[in-house]
Amino acid sequence: MIIPLAQTLATDDLGWVLAENEYEKGGPHRLHSNHKITKDDYIKYINIAKALGTRFLGGFVIGEWDRENTCAKACYNKPESPIDITEKGKDWNNIPPKDSVFDYIKENAAYLDFGLHGVRHGHYEEGKNITGEWAYRLKEGAPTPWDPENKTSFVICDCFKEILRQYYTEEEMPFPESFIPPSHVLYTDPESDVSTCAVLSKYGVKYATLRYTTKNEIMPHFTKFGLFDHNVFMIDRRPPREVSFDKDSCKPPLPPRPYPFIETHFNNLWGVEEYWKKYLSLINLFPTRMIAKNTENVFSQWIYRKYVKISRGYIDFSQVPQEFYDKNIVSNLVLKTFVGPFHLKINSELSVCGYYKDKFGYAYVTLADMNEPMGRGVGKYKLSCKLTTKKPYDIPDNSRDTYCLYGGEECESCVKIRLKIYRGQSITIPTKREIIKVESSNPQVKIEEYEFGKDFVKIYLSGVSMIGDETIITINEGKCRVV
Numbered sequence: 001m002i003i004p005l006a007q008t009l010a011t012d013d014l015g016w017v018l019a020e021n022e023y024e025k026g027g028p029h030r031l032h033s034n035h036k037i038t039k040d041d042y043i044k045y046i047n048i049a050k051a052l053g054t055r056f057l058g059g060f061v062i063g064e065w066d067r068e069n070t071c072a073k074a075c076y077n078k079p080e081s082p083i084d085i086t087e088k089g090k091d092w093n094n095i096p097p098k099d100s101v102f103d104y105i106k107e108n109a110a111y112l113d114f115g116l117h118g119v120r121h122g123h124y125e126e127g128k129n130i131t132g133e134w135a136y137r138l139k140e141g142a143p144t145p146w147d148p149e150n151k152t153s154f155v156i157c158d159c160f161k162e163i164l165r166q167y168y169t170e171e172e173m174p175f176p177e178s179f180i181p182p183s184h185v186l187y188t189d190p191e192s193d194v195s196t197c198a199v200l201s202k203y204g205v206k207y208a209t210l211r212y213t214t215k216n217e218i219m220p221h222f223t224k225f226g227l228f229d230h231n232v233f234m235i236d237r238r239p240p241r242e243v244s245f246d247k248d249s250c251k252p253p254l255p256p257r258p259y260p261f262i263e264t265h266f267n268n269l270w271g272v273e274e275y276w277k278k279y280l281s282l283i284n285l286f287p288t289r290m291i292a293k294n295t296e297n298v299f300s301q302w303i304y305r306k307y308v309k310i311s312r313g314y315i316d317f318s319q320v321p322q323e324f325y326d327k328n329i330v331s332n333l334v335l336k337t338f339v340g341p342f343h344l345k346i347n348s349e350l351s352v353c354g355y356y357k358d359k360f361g362y363a364y365v366t367l368a369d370m371n372e373p374m375g376r377g378v379g380k381y382k383l384s385c386k387l388t389t390k391k392p393y394d395i396p397d398n399s400r401d402t403y404c405l406y407g408g409e410e411c412e413s414c415v416k417i418r419l420k421i422y423r424g425q426s427i428t429i430p431t432k433r434e435i436i437k438v439e440s441s442n443p444q445v446k447i448e449e450y451e452f453g454k455d456f457v458k459i460y461l462s463g464v465s466m467i468g469d470e471t472i473i474t475i476n477e478g479k480c481r482v483v
């Protein structure tokens, strides 16, 4: 059995209202396009994720949705702030479209991780746009903060958060957990309180991704495996080919390259959605890879692949550095193996809380420790498996779904599933029995309804938070309804 690399798209430049560049005029770098961005572009984008059962990471640049002219406030502009947050300074006067995309994005949080990119995507001074919103970098050398104490990063975070509140409540979207820096520029220094991530940690960011470069002087601490900077762990994100992926490279060569996040920009998907479905669906064809469920899954698999050992009869997490646990980076573990026409029967001290097969004959098993935060593995557990002709029952089939499974338990007449859902999600559980009652331990997660298929039940849940609500679902089963 293999710990597969979990891959999905990390797309930046979502959130622009306009697509054209105004770089030459001292305005922002946008998407090099005259395309009129509409809600339809988001629908098509999210439909790719739905078709594949993944949750994309999207980096949002939020300034053009500012409907209360927050960006014009004195606190976000000189001299009160070390920077002007936009090229217009206090003269910023913005009218976003009435037909907001924010409700649609909220209702589809299961398929899109609303990530932080920036407010205006650049740094604006004396009529010029200097690339790099979060830090300063010339062509060569390591980025440095815009001001010695890096108050700039607080200003950007506060402004981003204030615009966020124009659309989402604190409960719905406290702050993004994931970050993609515009132009791959941030100031990293794990030892310094003024590093970009030191500030982002204070707002709740814990996952970051950007292009790893072998030019060490640019990111002196970033290794190929990643970097912990304060409570943020950052990993590699690469375009589907070495050349820049900003402009017209909408149909990258197959197959996908083996990096955790596949770097794209929003415009790369427009009009070629079917191509991207095919592109991403080939990931599962590789025995050592899987289409990721969500951001947490991408990070966990990346880290476990390096540290977790599977040996005869055991799976051992004891080499995973404590920092990944202390900072809540890792969660469940997915194993993959080829089973052809068969199924896999797993025996383990960990709970087997998710199971499915893909069209290529691979089985995917989610393992979690029901008693640990985020279901993560800690220490050493017994693990063995064998092929069987019998399909497993009472274990969620998460082939199409992106929730996080943190454990499962079976008793004589009930099944318990511990999970984290992103707003509205359904869970599909193969079962032949009647359902007497379904309960959720977290009142914020409601059981909306359930429906039966021939040998499964589908339970519809609703939560509040776009970054996830955790609960334990208890399904009380009755007698057999399928003979």
Ligand SMILES: [Zn+2]
Residues within 6 Å of the ligand: 012, 013, 117, 121, 181, 182, 183
């Ligand atoms: Zn960008």
